[in-house]
Amino acid sequence: MKGYIKREILKVTKELNREEDLIAVEKRLRLRVNGQEILKLYCSPTMVRELVAGFIMTEGIIEGSWCAERMEISYGDDIVVDVPAEGEVNLEGATITSGCVGGITFDHSLNTEGRKPSDISLGAGQLRELFQSFQRASNLYNLTGCIHSAAISDGKSLIVLAEDIGRHNAVDKAIGYCFLENIPLNDKIILVSGRLSSEMVSKCIRWAIPVVVSRTAPTALSVSLAEKNHITLIGFMRGIRFNIYTHPERVRL
Amino acid sequence: MKGYIKREILKVTKELNREEDLIAVEKRLRLRVNGQEILKLYCSPTMVRELVAGFIMTEGIIEGSWCAERMEISYGDDIVVDVPAEGEVNLEGATITSGCVGGITFDHSLNTEGRKPSDISLGAGQLRELFQSFQRASNLYNLTGCIHSAAISDGKSLIVLAEDIGRHNAVDKAIGYCFLENIPLNDKIILVSGRLSSEMVSKCIRWAIPVVVSRTAPTALSVSLAEKNHITLIGFMRGIRFNIYTHPERVRL
Structure with a gap:
């Protein structure tokens, strides 16, 4: 999906021009884990798989492992992303637990400990x-x-x-x-x-x-x-x- | 509270300088309604009363009336804002109901209907x-x-x-x-x-x-x-x- 649209606008300088311009697309993304919607955010419709992976990992949305390769992304009025997970989601009181087989899986708990920035120069x-x-x-x-x-x-x-x-x-x-x-x-x-x-x-x-x-x-x-x-x-x-x-x-x- | 601090930093151009610079202050604001914390956000520590009023009204946080004049703001590591409200708060499953007497009060439900942008030129x-x-x-x-x-x-x-x-x-x-x-x-x-x-x-x-x-x-x-x-x-x-x-x-x- 492209990150921009073309649209006619009025450009005012000393004179008035009617021109086509490129405008960034903003889409609502609905994130579902094991079928249950857990949150909405607004984003550009590019690198959606990477966005969801980075977001889930950094925000600690899923406690346990989940399958990045089995993530399903559908592009419509909203972008809907379905993530299968083996772990638990604890957001707004809802707890989800279900199975996930194969694909790349992350164990979130492994990634949160023992990280130190290195002494690069x-x-x-x-x-x-x-x-x-x-x-x-x-x-x-x-x-x-x-x-x-x-x-x-x-x-x-x-x-x-x-x-x-x-x-x-x-x-x-x-x-x-x-x-x-x-x-x-x-x-x-x-x-x-x-x-x-x-x-x-x-x-x-x-x-x-x-x-x-x-x-x-x-x-x-x-x-x-x-x-x-x-x-x-x-x-x-x-x-x-x-x-x-x-x-x-x-x-x- | 001031919106910036002074701090010594290293400025690199063709040469290296150690200089004082002004850096914007960012504080965590904890919003409490009738004693219960309902959310946290990061902000500059200026016009806090206006921020909370605008946020509550625009996001529809309180269903019912509340007292802007009786809002209490304390500045510490975090900024803590206490808002007394007569209405209901429905956030993360918690519902709060309590009394509020005197001061400026807003009835949120009155403000959401019948608004139309005027034809100014x-x-x-x-x-x-x-x-x-x-x-x-x-x-x-x-x-x-x-x-x-x-x-x-x-x-x-x-x-x-x-x-x-x-x-x-x-x-x-x-x-x-x-x-x-x-x-x-x-x-x-x-x-x-x-x-x-x-x-x-x-x-x-x-x-x-x-x-x-x-x-x-x-x-x-x-x-x-x-x-x-x-x-x-x-x-x-x-x-x-x-x-x-x-x-x-x-x-x-």
């Missing part, structure tokens, strides 16, 4: 080049001006780039891709277009991603969380300029 | 000037680069300007201010810094605000919602340029 020039390639690759943003992006990198190139109308969704998609591909995160860098609020940084802490780089600003709470959890937090990456808020020891200047 | 130059004064007045953004803002205007000047780390919170604060001051919204303009996703436009539809203007883009779903609900949706307001997505009849070009 990056050159300042290397960081700038990575961020530039991230921004060049952000197609939907360049087309619509309305999209956030997130990418995971090993310091050399981008492993995955995800785009979404929501900052959190873009991060969940990028992280979800790494889960599905069995790529560890505790020696990677995450690059994001949006502001670093505490919920964004918490996702990175949960998966022990050691370096978080944004085009824009962190909040005071996210700086404090990054400080405590040994995360290198970098903001305002623009051209040759960037700000290091916490743990500068990973950056060679 | 605005000149293109007037819109540009309003938006410029909105951007000049957005102090926290100018200080921290990390804040969204929202303002309500009667077409001549700004009635209220609200800032928050969250797009939705900024809108709730501006709308909440108008509730507390008994200012009708169906003949006003709302100016916002952030993207117009469906949830943002839904808030404006709910209170029949006829004109919504943003510095940046709307999503396809918000364009479709504005079209159906007779809302004039304007995006990419930058300098002399702006785009009209729906109901251009309110704008004199």
